[in-house]
């Protein structure tokens with residue numbers, strides 16, 4: 001038996017629709033990636049929750065007007081972005097709760113602090 005052309009077109013349309021659903025076009029966040037916006041003087045979000053022992057891409061999107069960084073002392077993590085830059089680095093850390101801060105002089109005191117929650 002041969003499939004009629006109209007049936008083939010329908011299958012093709014279904015395949016495209018399914019592919020569109022699977023590639024993140026629905027806007028759902030990628031669990032392996034986090035975007036943090038830096039401004040004067042805050043991180044948004046300030047609290048970041050990620051999985052333990054899992055490669056996670058952290059993007060520091062500096063939408064402010066001066067340089068900022070996203071620093072965690074325990075692991076010598078420091079993601080630095082000039083004003084207008086977005087810098088991505090991959091981190092992989094064990095379960096725990098860690099302080100995040102901006103190490104540019106005065107910024108931590110001005111409020112550029114946050115918390116990294118790493119689930120087990």
Ligand SMILES: [Cu+2]
Pocket residue numbers: 067068069102103104107112
């Ligand atoms: Cu800063």
